[in-house]
Amino acid sequence: MEDLNFRKGDAKTDVFGSDRMLQPSPIEKIPDGPTTPEVAYQMVKDETFAQTQPRLNLATFVTTYMDEYATKLMNEAININYIDETEYPRIAVMNGKCINIVANLWNSPEKDTWKTGALAIGSSEACMLGGVAAWLRWRKKRQAQGKPFDKPNFVISTGFQVVWEKFAQLWQIEMREVPLTLEKTTLDPEEALKMCDENTICIVPIQGVTWTGLNDDVEALDKALDAYNAKTGYDIPIHVDAASGGFILPFLYPEKKWDFRLKWVLSISVSGHKFGLVYPGLGWVCWKGKEYLPEEMSFSVNYLGANITQVGLNFSRPAAQILGQYYQFISLGFQGYKV
Secondary structure (H helix, E strand, C coil): CCHHHHHHHHHHHHHHHHHHCCCCCCCCCCCCCCCCHHHHHHHHHHHHHHCCCHHHHCCCCCCCCCCCHHHHHHHHHHCCEEECCCCCCCHHHHHHHHHHHHHHHCCCCCCCCCCCCCEEEEHHHHHHHHHHHHHHHHHHHHHHCCCCCCCHHHHHHCCHHHHHHHHHHHHCEEEEEEEEEEECCCHHHHHHHHHHCCCEEEECHHHHHHCCEEEEEHHHHHHHHHHHHEEECCCEEEEEEEECHHHHHHCCCCCCCCCCCCCEEEEEEECCCCCCCCCCCEEEEEEEEEHHHHHHHHEEEECCCCCCEEEECCCCCCCCHHHHHHHHHHHHHHHHHHH
């Protein structure tokens, strides 16, 4: 026993007493030579030790705990790149199952076996995919009518999350902001419609505003928008940024109409790593039907063993979060998400 304790002490000395541990961690240049895995691990661990306790983090926007089986599944898939669908076909099927489940939670009217949607790294990518689809649909219609298509805009409340500012800047689309006040703490439909014109690609109500947790009244907006579109001849749609509400409302308030049951809601995005209860990063976006997802958003490549068609801003992406989401759906079930 003494000998074993002695050897344990030596092992610790080999790490903490090593010459490498007595040197600063790299800042500007890669080290000249290799470092043993034990020492490299300890250097990285020590540098982040006080910060890497997510369960103590009360400021995060993402899930910090999953049970041991979920964590095990995800850890076992940490080296799988989802985009290699020919190598991992069952994960591609599982992804489709998740899209089906999410779309049906939102009362998708689509009759096809596989609903129209896409996996995203987070809700930011999901939001951008919904926004890009609305922009491309609007642009195509304007081109067909022989009208200018160089000044698109979208309407959203000032309670927006930064992704929409990024979307506006990166795609050069004007963001028209409806003010929130103490009297009007959510998006006011009439004020939103005042900002619309023939160049409006969509209106973006939010379910689970980051700053307040409140939900915009999508049903009231849809009703007002229907009258507005009939009057003007426009066909301005709604993209719902269901950031956190997309995984709350279907379970707690299933009778509330904010989703595909409404006429002008053509796409919805959500964060899987918030109340989807999966480790980051994960997002989902669904469309009301295939006709609302522009063909030019689907890109095909044939250098991964077969022809792969993908919708997304990023190409390579982790498969582990798909397993985690599907596990949570099975493990928790409807009642589990409800409570």
